[in-house]
Amino acid sequence: MTDSDVMVIGGGTAGLAAATAARRAGLTAVLISDGDPGGDCTFTGCVPSKTLLHAAAFGLPFTNALARVRHTVARVAATEDDDALRRQGIEVVRGRARIVSHRMVSVDDRRMTARRIVLATGARPDVPAVPGLDRVPLLTTETVFELTEAPRSLVVLGGGAVGCELAQAFAQLGVGVTVIEAELPALDPEASAVLAEALADDGVRLRLGTRVQSARMEGEQVLLELDDGGMVRADRLLVATGRRPDTHELGLDAVGIRTDAQGFVAVDRHMSTSVDGIFAAGDVTGLFPHTHGAYAMGRIAVTAGLRRMRRPAFDPGSIPTVVFTDPEIAVVGATEHDLAGTSARVAWLPMTEADRAITAADPRGFVKLLAGPRRLLGHAGGGRVLGATIVAERAGEMIHEPALAMATGMFTGRLAQAVHAYPSWSLAIQQTAAQFVGGHGGRTARPAGPART
Numbered sequence: 493m494t495d496s497d498v499m500v501i502g503g504g505t506a507g508l509a510a511a512t513a514a515r516r517a518g519l520t521a522v523l524i525s526d527g528d529p530g531g532d533c534t535f536t537g538c539v540p541s542k543t544l545l546h547a548a549a550f551g552l553p554f555t556n557a558l559a560r561v562r563h564t565v566a567r568v569a570a571t572e573d574d575d576a577l578r579r580q581g582i583e584v585v586r587g588r589a590r591i592v593s594h595r596m597v598s599v600d601d602r603r604m605t606a607r608r609i610v611l612a613t614g615a616r617p618d619v620p621a622v623p624g625l626d627r628v629p630l631l632t633t634e635t636v637f638e639l640t641e642a643p644r645s646l647v648v649l650g651g652g653a654v655g656c657e658l659a660q661a662f663a664q665l666g667v668g669v670t671v672i673e674a675e676l677p678a679l680d681p682e683a684s685a686v687l688a689e690a691l692a693d694d695g696v697r698l699r700l701g702t703r704v705q706s707a708r709m710e711g712e713q714v715l716l717e718l719d720d721g722g723m724v725r726a727d728r729l730l731v732a733t734g735r736r737p738d739t740h741e742l743g744l745d746a747v748g749i750r751t752d753a754q755g756f757v758a759v760d761r762h763m764s765t766s767v768d769g770i771f772a773a774g775d776v777t778g779l780f781p782h783t784h785g786a787y788a789m790g791r792i793a794v795t796a797g798l799r800r801m802r803r804p805a806f807d808p809g810s811i812p813t814v815v816f817t818d819p820e821i822a823v824v825g826a827t828e829h830d831l832a833g834t835s836a837r838v839a840w841l842p843m844t845e846a847d848r849a850i851t852a853a854d855p856r857g858f859v860k861l862l863a864g865p866r867r868l869l870g871h872a873g874g875g876r877v878l879g880a881t882i883v884a885e886r887a888g889e890m891i892h893e894p895a896l897a898m899a900t901g902m903f904t905g906r907l908a909q910a911v912h913a914y915p916s917w918s919l920a921i922q923q924t925a926a927q928f929v930g931g932h933g934g935r936t937a938r939p940a941g942p943a944r945t
């Protein structure tokens with residue numbers, strides 16, 4: 493006899509999704525959380541960063557913007573606190589869990605058993621091994637939202653999603669920001685170019701293709717020496733160079749759970765780890781480090797074990813990602829450089845030709861759709877959607893149409909036929925898709941190749 497059907501370790505998005513899915517399936521669920529339920533997304537990730545971006549774009553002063561962040565975090569956290577979970581029948585245990593055996597977990601002196609265990613312990617900021625970095629005061633996403641006063645200057649190490657979003661927000665709040673990025677992210681190069689220009693327009697200084705060699709304090713300021721011979725000084729340093737799995741003292745070795753080279757827990761498509769009865773979901777797997785991915789994985793970690801046939805599986809292929817800068821950068825599926833040299837075709841529409849962008853006086857960006865031949869039918873009907881990159885003020889909303897087309901195997905001709913409202917941002921999707929089945933505004937689809945317009 494076990495204490496519960498499902499025991500979830502970690503109260504972030506993946507853990508909450510798993511516990512809720514268990515209850516919906518009529519199973520008993522225990523959620524072990526070492527902090528307030530909500531995890532990274534609510535307290536140190538999506539919610540504070542998107543609130544800050546919004547407050548900065550709205551022109552709030554720094555202290556008001558950070559106060560709004562704290563207020564918003566509290567509001568969201570209240571929707572998923574212990575009481576809210578107990579009302580759903582989820583037993584919440586506070587503390588740091590450790591796996592004892594493939595059916596048993598301990599929290600302090602308490603031992604609990606379950607038929608199924610879900611690891612959803614997330615990830616933490618990863619600070620690179622740069623000489624001197626361990627001796628300078630630095631901010632990470634776990635501390636940056638606690639600032640109460642604006643620094644005059646901020647250097648951001650890492651120009652990924654965190655680096656770009658927070659650099660833009662801080663710059664708009666009046667802080668002098670420099671971003672140091674070793675390698676350009678694997679975005680469509682045209683998307684990177686628009687983003688770089690937008691950041692520069694907001695006053696962000698970009699030091700691309702360079703690494704930090706050493707760090708030290710000089711008076712009150714942090715001084716970073718770069719491998720291109722340059723130096724950057726700033727009042728504060730934000731390290732945003734990626735994340736490592738939070739498996740510290742979790743006891744993975746006790747039961748032989750396999751991890752990859754970076755320590756992320758290895759799982760199959762059904763979120764099963766290498767140990768029978770133990771599943772993993774969310775950032776701790778390193779599979780798709782976004783909240784909506786964590787949510788999907790958390791549900792699958794429970795529901796896949798309930799079925800023998802047509803078991804739910806995690807397929808990140810048609811799940812979009814959005815960087816919430818201004819303009820937004822949204823991507824689903826393949827990019828053009830992924831498909832260069834294949835029989836795929838690409839259609840491109842600059843937002844300068846999209847009436848909604850013109851009326852909004854923000855014609856930055858473009859829509860790029862990629863389509864490939866279908867079996868037997870080839871490019872008839874425009875081919876099936878293989879990917880999209882959209883850069884636009886509302887790209888994060890527009891991307892869901894090509895994402896849905898991918899998930900349902902729709903061909904681009906259908907997107908072109910569906911009458912879109914004028915002048916919506918999404919009309920640009922119809923106009924781009926029309927290039928696969930005739931043309932739009934003198935533009936027609938061309939073979940995918942090295943990115944060009």
Ligand SMILES: Cc1cc2nc3c(=O)[nH]c(=O)nc-3n(C[C@H](O)[C@H](O)[C@H](O)COP(=O)(O)OP(=O)(O)OC[C@H]3O[C@@H](n4cnc5c(N)ncnc54)[C@H](O)[C@@H]3O)c2cc1C
Pocket residue numbers: 501502503504505506507524525526527528530531532533534536537538539541542587588589590612613614615633654738741742773774775776780781782783784785786816
């Ligand atoms: C600044 C920032 C902005 C972001 N913005 C976005 C965005 O806009 N959109 C998006 O999709 N994603 C965004 N993300 C990513 C998103 O926050 C994560 O992908 C998501 O929160 C991961 O959820 P999770 O449940 O896997 O992990 P987490 O939310 O990290 O939850 C894991 C929980 O488990 C707890 N825990 C760990 N070990 C134990 C243990 N042994 N016992 C008990 N509890 C334990 C942790 O304390 C934590 O509370 C952002 C991230 C950051 C840092």
Ligand SMILES: NC(=O)c1ccc[n+]([C@@H]2O[C@H](COP(=O)([O-])OP(=O)(O)OC[C@H]3O[C@@H](n4cnc5c(N)ncnc54)[C@H](O)[C@@H]3O)[C@@H](O)[C@H]2O)c1
Pocket residue numbers: 620649650651652653654655657672673674675676677702703704732733734735781782813814815816
């Ligand atoms: N909108 C969103 O969905 C969103 C927003 C923020 C964060 N996130 C997620 O949160 C996680 C963390 O984001 P992140 O931006 O920290 O990680 P990231 O992996 O997205 O980017 C880290 C960047 O730092 C650079 N870098 C690494 N070491 C460096 C060094 N020594 N010097 C200079 N540059 C270096 C890398 O080249 C990379 O571009 C990611 O998984 C991301 O997907 C998502």
